[in-house]
Amino acid sequence: MNTPDTLILTATCASRLGTVDVVTRYLYEQGCYVADMQTFDDARAGQFFIRAEFRRPADGQFDEVAFRDGFAPHAARFELQWQLTERKRKPNVVILVSKFDHCLNDLLYRYRTGQLAIEIPAIISNHPDLQRLADWHHIPYYHLPVTADTKAEQEDRMWDIINESEAELVVLARYMQVLSPELCDKLAGWAINIHHSLLPGFKGAQPYHQAYAKGVKLVGATAHYINNELDEGPIITQGIQPVDHSHYPEDLVAKGRDVECVTLAKAIQYHIEKRVFMYQGKTVVLGN
Known part of the structure; x- marks a missing residue:
């Protein structure tokens, strides 16, 4: 069974304007195509959840350390708790x-x-x-x-x-x-x-x-x-x-x-x- 060669970015934070944008805009700026995405906003608890699965840039240039370092300050502005995982990795x-x-x-x-x-x-x-x-x-x-x-x-x-x-x-x-x-x-x-x-x-x-x-x-x-x-x-x-x-x-x-x-x-x-x-x-x- 083929497993997609993608990465998964998951995050959660308090509900506020711009939570989807902070993830998708950064992926766009890095040349990463979003292949699949789900979100949920818990209106009662005031908590937002997002999972974005994305492909690496078409030119193949992707540095995971640089990606993490670049996203960290954006995540900090929204107090995001986030993880980045390679889809093909077998735990x-x-x-x-x-x-x-x-x-x-x-x-x-x-x-x-x-x-x-x-x-x-x-x-x-x-x-x-x-x-x-x-x-x-x-x-x-x-x-x-x-x-x-x-x-x-x-x-x-x-x-x-x-x-x-x-x-x-x-x-x-x-x-x-x-x-x-x-x-x-x-x-x-x-x-x-x-x-x-x-x-x-x-x-x-x-x-x-x-x-x-x-x-x-x-x-x-x-x-x-x-x-x-x-x-x-x-x-x-x-x-x-x-x-x-x-x-x-x-x-x-x-x-x-x-x-x-x-x-x-x-x-x-x-x-x-x-x-x-x-x-x-x-x-x-x-x-x-």
Whole structure:
């Protein structure tokens, strides 16, 4: 899958006149063609968000350091919080998993075929079951068993692996352990979890069984950033699947698997493409 040879400029600041112009005018002055752009102005919060994807000048002359230095004073006038990212750059992603393999399988397929522009330097699990799957993809697999007594030690080792892997994103692909508040604090803003319900409904364990007990007519999945509150982190994406009275809990589980995979993959895609802004405990997602 071809990834555009472009750069992505993202920025946010207080709502004020000229916020779009300060970005687009500078790109024009540098000879950079804007290939794609989304903006959002939160009228209630008074906050502006912009994502501009642009091509380098046609003559090929582009100095990223000079570009950053030149844009900095313009950004300072508007108190912009901004980032510049090369679209083709593949961030390191560490995946946490337990025994359920459907989300991991899906992510590895998208990784192998280039649908997800990432590198996976490590897979960490509290069970040995998915070792062969990781081996087949030539990805290091770390089996770190955990009990109540060894949780702190296990998480310390996990944190070491994440750092040694130079991970920029951690993905909990049905990792069925509640992370400690200390690890949640370390991973805040750069760890994505997939929960198998439409949050904020049916938090915690066995959400499909909870949904069955309530007779719901839709089941779904939620990909969110983690925080110190169980299943309460800022939501990135959600997916749904219609069901009815004839679906027993096992049927809901089966129906939900595909939704979980697609929802998680989409959240990762949005994250690595710099489409997600966290603000006031929730997200702004400038999707395509």
